[in-house]
Amino acid sequence: MKNGELLKWGEGKLSGLRVDGYDIEAEVLLRYVLRMDKISNFQFPISKEVEKKYKNLIFKRCRGVPLAYLTNHKKFCGLDFYVNERVLIPRPETERLVEVVLEIIVPSCQLSTVNCQLLDMGTGSGCIITSIIKGIENFKCFKGKECFKNFKFVATDISADALKVAKINAKRHGVLDKIKFIQSDLFEKLPVVSCQLLVANLPYVEEFWQDPSIQFEPKQALYAGQDGLDVYRRFFQQVWNYTKQGSVILIEIDLRQVKPLKKIIGKRKIEVLQDRFQKPRVLKITV
Template structure:
């Protein structure tokens, strides 16, 4: 069976089939095109078949390949961490905008997961000092590995903390960002698609979807320098509620930003100490 034969016979969507076959063969996309008539070994066909069956059963592509591209970088992914999504790149862009004119800016990423947000910021701004926290040991193991592979040594400081609880009170940040669990516990999407295979604690607060956001908004101001910014990712229908929480806490310049799909995906504001 050739590459072309295998892809043609695959029950998967063409893009997913190509991604899995590239993973099995260790090839780039151009090689699938230029070597499409190459006969495949039985082992390669069997491994592709096994991965295809798992994908058809619902397992996310990122977990099958162990990789996901985010902000131009390739991150290791396991079932212990949330899979980085394209819409979360907006959070990185907003943080970089905040610190654009601040040399040696200090950045805090709360609930780092794979480390995608923190590592992407540190990669774009090597002069910045970036901290990334998560309460999960397993997530921090993945995040540290991604940081070590993609950045120079000690570019990001990883530490365990339940949101801001264990952060040194003497530290002060120019911007704090977070993609917290914001899906309500009764949301049916938790039992659908890729979400079934991701860590529940990274998806839902097991409440109304706003409890983690409330905690962050309440505690973040104590960690700002004289003037700091907070940006949060949230659900498609939560922007108004998050703006209300920010305003009530005393943030100014409160606004929401839309992702490429036109959805109000991130909300934030400035807090003057």
């Protein structure tokens, strides 16, 4: 069989998924098994081994396994991240958290004078904290290691498996030495220190929500009780011990949770920020 014929077969199978871009996904999987960045010739023969591997991936995709888990790759903030079933797949909506952090850290481009402890709670794949550090490096005023001398980056997760993935990604992007990773259930294993910035992308899905698109992702990283707020209730019972006046807390939320979260947080300055799809996605709390 030629690679073009195999691709047509894959497209035919995936067309029943009723998702946009099934033809693109079919080609992505073919490039993955062929270990090619681009296919320009669709007339060359392929081995039985490659054919078998490709068909197995197509069948898994037809069962709903996310493309990112099949290829172990997902783009986030323009960077390529390793992902597997131990972590949530990074979403484009979450990129807003990174953007807001960078807007706070470098308003005047005086990086070497910034004194900041940043905590990424529920780091998962590590995509948020890694993207933040790479974002700092991309600023025009970045002057190498001296810019990080007053920064402390901490990433936590309740899952040891998730932290392994986060470390893989930090190493891949050259920032492993800049991040302290801690396995912890919220603040349980953290020393009591004041953080200038706290970023939290914690579980916030209602336990009754059973969308097929998330059935293969780790439940511990998704579900948080009947209203999806069990974890954030615990978070806001503890977080004030780790902040000081002027600290900023950024959390990812769902539209329906804005009002109950405001009640939980109390009388503090709260801003609701939209994601790239113009939906409320981030709560910014200034202490």
